[in-house]
Amino acid sequence: MEVKISYGRSLNLTGARLLTLLAVGLSLTAIVIDGAAGRLPLAANSITLPLWICALISAGLGYWAIPLLRKLKVGQFIREDGPQTHLRKAGTPTMGGVFFVPAAVLVALVWSGLFMRVQDFVPVLAVSAVTLAYAGIGWLDDWQIVRHRSNKGISARLKLAFQVGCAVLFCLWLAWSQPASITTISLPAGFLLPLGALFWPLAAFVLVAESNATNLTDGVDGLAAGTCAVALLGLGALIAPSYPGLMIFCGCMSGSCLGFVVHNRNPAAVFMGDTGSLSLGAALAAVGLLSQNLWCLFILSGIFFVESLSVIAQVGYYKATKDANGVGKRLFKMSPFHNHLELTGWSETQIVGAFYLINGILVLSCLALNTGI
Incomplete structure (x- = not known):
């Protein structure tokens, strides 16, 4: 029997099947992680139970929130210069981040407050504040888009200023609350890189860059939510021995992303908007910084890095190849990279499936x- 992987036709990928594969993959990975650590999957200190609970809560909230968003006429505006197949998505409710992100944060705060020590709860409170702050920036951008009936929200300069401001506040808290050793980065093979004062501009850059990277990845049904769910689960597993509270936070965020994919899978009934995408990147970055896992964060964010790099390369190449008329050449058919793949013939479900697989391999590696798992 012939299986043509090139365009995913023989595999007959659908949004529902990708959701099933994602749910099974996340659940099995979480169970293995708990088993390797000697925890029962349904124990209060596991990563599996908060994953499942937040997935159910997020999926359930969607059935209430999506009709409400439609009633409020919070519809997505599609850029005319994007892939033409995306034009049919115009009017699909956006701002989905308003229900699945706060749900995960609330469960993580209550869970860690009830079952964790105070010293494990405080980091959860800090990363929750950062996550909600970036969600607020994204909501402001989404609201301006809906209000002005265009695909342009707040200005890029103002948006960046808000992101940098939140990053600086988080770094000030880190400097006040954490030991000086936080400025040392762990590298492969046990190498340590002491950065000293240079750590702080790097930390602010990581927060801003990660939030924008996940934002750029949010362009295909189920893509950003699914890849973030995988990355968050992997990060939670890595930090579990030293930061059990943050492990619960990552499990909750991962599960809530999974629940959102129930509604965001192809064909999407709702988009997360900047409200969701900016906050997911901020959550990953804040946990990575606080747990001193920047190198692992970079690996787990491989998909987001490639998406961002494709935009930078596209802009740089266009400017470098401008002719006398001011017109340059394009390195890709369109950036970010998932748009390039779509314009070369890949279906949305094929792109999502490939990115899920790649992100899964990065996490398992x-x-x-x-951890030796």
Whole structure:
């Protein structure tokens, strides 16, 4: 029997099947992680139970929130210069981040407050504040888009200023609350890189860059939510021995992303908007910084890095190849990279499936190298 992987036709990928594969993959990975640590999957200190609970809560909230968003006429505006197949998505409710992100944060705060020590709860409170702050920036951008009936929200300069401001506040809290050793980055093979004062501009950059990277990845049904769910689960597994509270936070965020994919899978009934995408990147970055896992965060964010790099390369190449008329050449058919793949013939479900698989491999490789799982 012939299987044509090139365009995913023989595999007959659908949004529902990708959701099933994602749910099974996340659940099995979480169970293995708990088993390797000697925890029962349904124990209060596991990563599996908060994953499942937040997935159910997020999926359930969607059935109430999506009709409400439609009633409020919070519809997505599609850029005319994007893939033409996306034009049919115009009017699909956006701002989905308003229900699945706060749900995960609330459960993580209550869970860690009830079952964790105070010293494990405080980091959860800090990363929750950062996550909600970036969700607020994204909501403001989404609201301006809906209000002005265009695909342009707040200005890029103002948006960046808000992001940098939140990053600086988080760094000030880190400097006040954490030991000086936080400015040392752990590298592969046990190497340590002491950065000293240079750590702080790097930390602010990581927060801003990660939030924008996940934002750029949010362009295909189920893509950003699914890849973030995988990355968050992997990061939670890595930090579990030292930061059990943050492990619960990552499990909750991962599960809530999974529940959102129930409604965001192809064909999407709702988009997360900047409200969701900016906050997911901020959550990953804040946990990575606080747990001193920047190198692992970079590996787990491989998909987001490539998406961002494709935009930078596209802009740089266009400017470098401008002719006398001011017109340059394009390195890709369109950036970010998932748009390039779509314009070369890949279906949305094929792109999502490939990115899920790649992100899963990155997470499993990182876990194998750092935990022996």
